[in-house]
Amino acid sequence: MDRTTTAVLRRHRARQQAESVKNGTMPSGYVFTNLRGAPLNPDRLTRLLYEFIAAAGLPPVRLHDLRHGAASLALQAGADLKVVQDQLGHSSIVITADTYVSVLPDVARQAAEDTATLILQAGRLIPGTNRPAGRSARRNRARTGPAPRPTPHRAGVARLPQRDQEIGGRGRRLSQPLTR
Template sequence: MRVHLIPHLGQIPLDKLRTGHVRAMFTAIENRNEEIRTAKASTDPGVRATVAGVRPTGPSTRQRIRACLRKAINDALADELIVGSNPAALVKTPASRPLPVVWEDERVRRWGATGEVPGPVMVWTDTQIVRFLDYAAAHAPDLYPMWHYMAYRGPRRGEACGLRDSEVRLDRRETTINNQIATHGYTAVQKPPKSRAGTRDLMLDAETVKVLAAYRVRRAAWQLAAGSSWPDTGLFFVRPDGQPWHPNAVTQRFRRLVRKAGLPPIRLHDLRHGAATVALDAGVDIKVLAEQLGHSTTTLTRDTYQSVTKELGAVSPTVFPAILVSRFQRLGSGR
């Protein structure tokens, strides 16, 4: 609303809004995107500084802009504030979703020589995941358990940060996702998962159970040292002082550690993509995987991940723990 809709459409009376106005907004957004990309590629440090921290408005954000506007106009139509059709419904926005690409050896070599990253969504191989987690265990023990959980079970960042202590049942090898920490600007807020399908159970493999059990012991030592100053957040993953993790801080620490580990870059969210592609390669049913990821339908899961399962299989055919595959299949059969 603040960055896009009000600046571009805020001066137009609601009953005067037309499809052309909406199209003009998206044209202006794309023109601004090109300006940002050009400035970032400039050889002039002063020009690059003008767009420091500024990102182009990607396809997903443009879809959300359109969805927000469409919903607002539909509400106005329902309340009979205006009559006619919804101009936002007649405008199409880019719907392409970048597919995950595996960091195969040749891609890693080229990245090392040129710094070139093949795509916006990259997936580590099982060997690279293990390298990172081993490095994290030694250099970031406070966040290593969360990253392990994300790498092998695939929750979203906010879901991992907001995982409730009462929903971690290691004796039953399961966790329940029913809370997340999201950010509004930089303000962190707790709220339910992003959709009804987001509330779900995640089964755990034996190794993840060990990692989370060891973390619970470590957290108890932190609490003992803090004494009465330890806050009662009700969360499972917390900072050494007991406070909740801010999702942005988790991302920043992840980026720094990836660089220090000398690994090819991925986003924190790509740990989720890696967990999904590895699960499919291990033979987990697409419907079961969609439920575990919190997708409302299997279409998103299939379209996003199945294109890389063959590629991933050629790189890492035995990564997924057999016990986890078994539990996936048991969940799918309703047992």
Template sequence: MPSLDGRRKTKRRGGFVSKTEAQTALGTVLEYERTGIVTDDKQTVAAYLTDWLRDKSLALKPTTAALYRDYVTKDLIPGLGTVRLDALNHHHVMMFIGDQLDRGRGKTTLRRCVATLSSALTDAVRQRRLPHNPARYAVVPRPPKYEPACWSPIEAARFLRYCHNQDDPLADLFEVVIGTGLRKGEALALHWDDISLTDHVAFIRYTLTNVNNTKPVLTAPKTKSSRAWIGLSDRVVAALRNQLIRQPGREFVFSRRDGKPLRPEYVLHHFHQLAATAGLPKTRVHDLRHFAATTMLNSNVPLAVISRAMRHSNLATTTDVYGHLLRHVAHDAADVIANALDTADAARRVEGDHTAIT
């Protein structure tokens, strides 16, 4: 086999039960050498994933790295770790998936776990350590699609009135989230330095997330397009001015008494308590973002404008998430076609009448 010093080294392996099996193994090694694949037939999936996770974590957000670490150490290594990397195949992956489903593993979590494995194996292919990705075509049952339980404008206004009547300390936070469509973490990471109340704008520079649901950290927003300026309505500006009076001299717009940002799980639990006490349907804080988008859609705001306001990566994302709500767009499109045909018919009749007269 080739080596860094230019000298070919002999690779010896034994333990084969027959000459045919040994010749098959030799053929595989020679084929790998011919196609430029460098493999270690002693490396296990566990050893590879451990090395991959160490290197991959350098380029990941802390929260993503923590999720990958859980999937690798708690699921993938216990389930597939003893298999040699170069022997791993589609059947192994499907057996792992079946075993996880039999144990009652959630479909969403399982899909993310297998996606982590596929990402690791794709890197192995790119590094010429595997000829193909055994997890690429693995079939994982899709979980039921989540349908946001959006409040109506009447319900949202009722919730905000209740918060203000109770003089709740998070009333202004919910005004900002509902009035801008910000993600929860983006609202909690707002700094006063990134807001201009005079110009009615704010720059979304960070998002606040929890690593392992315990350690809050500031990271970049969800996507590149999420890091952008947003407009602020008079109502939102009024809420921010009120918050500035409530908590003056703070770095974060919304913070605890010690100046540190609010914990996301506290905001979620407090929101659920307020909604229940106000007699409103249960929903998620993130669904307030969906409320903002659907309210704009129902007011016939152009989809491109909504996409920009929600800071989606592209227009397709907005269509995928909210396309089922675009009934008025379908009607408008059909009406445009009908109006064009009616106009053409009317013009033809006028032309015919003119010809008859002459």
């Protein structure tokens, strides 16, 4: 739970304990109780919810719909599907994914956008550093093109193109093919 909700529930528990002391009863341990400290009847909660919804002028919502709403909002906020599964108490992540499949495309789209942003930002850095590449570094990288790819030779050994084997990158001739 978030800190705000936790703080509200702690204040609620403190009030309950103070009322128990005042009434000379033992706290029941339930979060929401009737005046005698017994758990609230689910039908009573449903009626209260409907009253609140009507008073607020909102469309009808079942109590169970609040659970779905909370899960959908968590996924939209970027919560991991496994975290939402745990919060809901689903036995399998497949149940969570199947139930909230309508929310997942938006989550997947945002993940793709975030990944693309990360890659684009990394492309603006000098390889091996966290420093931005200047115009000349980007220009040189574009002129030279990608490094030559090794070609398969035999198990465990890769061959660079013939020119690179002979020169070895520093004007030295190599007598053996480069290995991976």
